[in-house]
Ligand SMILES: Cc1cc2nc3c(=O)[nH]c(=O)nc-3n(C[C@H](O)[C@H](O)[C@H](O)COP(=O)(O)O)c2cc1C
């Protein structure tokens with residue numbers, strides 16, 4: 001998205017009932033990941049909102065519906081990440097509706113007439129072709145189009161964006177992340193997958209091994225972590241962008257524990273950063289986490305990981321949109 005279109009979301013509404021009822025153009029969806037397909041929908045929203053002088057609104061849920069109804073293991077984006085990504089598109093408002101039991105019982109027709117037409121005063125609605133909504137997910141694009149038409153409103157249906165020969169979808173990205181395929185995830189997201197957390201103390205072994213690691217505690221329990229393994233990463237710490245290598249796993253060589261940790265060794269860096277916020281962007285998977293026969297063997301392998309990461313991160317350095 002062009003830098004000149006960047007502006008702040010002026011309003012965040014925690015319920016559609018808070019929306020002031022001005023004439024609007026609304027994009028509806030769960031938008032987990034804010035992937036290239038979502039970005040196309042929101043681009044369409046911004047374009048038609050501007051042309052028709054309508055307030056542009058992203059309508060989504062505070063908690064991804066699939067988390068409640070379909071037992072998925074985690075989400076690609078937290079609420080604040082989705083707001084931050086929405087901000088970059090030039091959209092004016094975002095509604096983060098509570099996906100409450102009452103809301104889940106709302107029939108599809110009522111969702112269109114009560115929420116989109118009455119509360120949001122939508123003159124135009126934008127959705128992806130496969131969007132389903134309402135109680136039991138019985139509502140589809142055709143039904144929404146009919147109801148909006150009857151009320152003198154318009155529906156724009158955006159065709160799926162194809163990546164690697166298949167329609168981009170949040171569930172494919174969630175599977176890729178869980179399997180550690182961060183390169184595929186990046187192609188579908190249009191940016192590196194990232195996590196954010198606070199740097200906490202570990203068991204003080206890293207420094208002694210010659211590779212101090214910033215142990216990252218991710219506060220949101222629903223945020224998906226890439227599968228166990230070693231990754232080339234780009235970190236943002238104290239406003240600086242630093243290359244690094246990251247291990248996610250249980251560190252079988254060092255500790256007999258099953259708790260997963262995320263730790264990053266930052267390249268060419270030697271500052272104390274306990275308690276600081278760090279964002280970690282996953283550029284490439286280097287290998288699986290392994291149980292080494294000795295700490296010396298582990299250290300040798302980490303040295304090789306660092307060399308590979310330098311090559312990989314050197315070559316992605318100029319790729320716009322991949323650095324934040
Ligand atoms: C790039 C990298 C790769 C790693 N790979 C492994 C691994 O394959 N197996 C393993 O047991 N630990 C691995 N570790 C974790 C180290 O065991 C860990 O950094 C060390 O125990 C220090 O932990 P501390 O920060 O809690 O002191 C890796 C760490 C890094 C930074």
Ligand SMILES: Nc1ncnc2c1ncn2[C@@H]1O[C@H](COP(=O)(O)OP(=O)(O)O)[C@@H](O)[C@H]1O
Pocket residue numbers: 199200201202203204205206207208211212213214215264265266267268269270271272273274
């Ligand atoms: N290159 C570096 N990469 C990561 N952390 C570093 C680096 N240099 C210094 N540090 C600091 O050292 C700490 C990690 O040291 P380490 O011995 O691994 O202890 P811990 O077990 O507490 O993580 C980090 O949290 C950070 O504050």
